Amino acid sequence: KAGVTQTPRYLIKTRGQQVTLSCSPISGHRSVSWYQQTPGQGLQFLFEYFSETQRNKGNFPGRFSGRQFSNSRSEMNVSTLELGDSALYLCASSWTSGGADTQYFGPGTRLLVL
Amino acid sequence: QQPVQSPQAVILREGEDAVINCSSSKALYSVHWYRQKHGEAPVFLMILLKGGEQKGHEKISASFNEKKQQSSLYLTASQLSYSGTYFCGGSGGSNYKLTFGKGTLLTVNP
DSSP states (O other), X not given: OOOOEEEOSEEEEOTTOOEEEEXXXXXXXXXXXXXXXXXXXXXXXEEEEETXXXXXXXSOOTTEEEXXXXXXXXXXXXXXXXXXXXXXXXXXXXXXXXXXXXXXXXXXXXXXXX | OOXXXXXXXXXXXXXXXXXXXXXXXXXXXXXXXXXXXXXXOOEEEEEEOSXXXXXXXXXXXXXXXXXXTEEEEEEOSOOGGGOEEEEEEEESSTTSOXXXXXXXXXXXXX
């Protein structure tokens, strides 16, 4: 069974631009969670989608948004990029809610904002 | 609020044991443990869903004290392959988000 895939793997943007990241979960998984990882801060929860509905949201500004499609694929969008948005963005999929189930992480998208 | 992990870093020699602790200020429904090697994605180790539950897998085991909202990960007879950053995640309910601690960097030297 294929694992979680994320595209693109690397991205360089400049301040003020916007970016869209994509995540394809493991087949059959309905939950997709997004995390931001930066040195020293660990994994910061962004949001979780389950069956196309946002189930949980972390403490990030409204510039960070996401959505999930009927095939469970998810996208994350960051508008008006700031230097501090440079990070590794990880998505994870699970059968049910991420809080109660094993999460399988993708390889991540490394975003650099210049 | 993030769970708090301790220690932040630990260095071992092969064959030594280590304990990584995770505590939460909020009531926990589940505790998750993951290991991340440099440049790779986090990999699932185990979930503990009940208070007082203890799970084990070969030489890595964990406990969850529901009353104290604490979990500990035990690594015995460490191997070089155990090196990496260990994250604990806590969730307040089955449909709640999973919030991770900042991680514990474990280095196992020959």
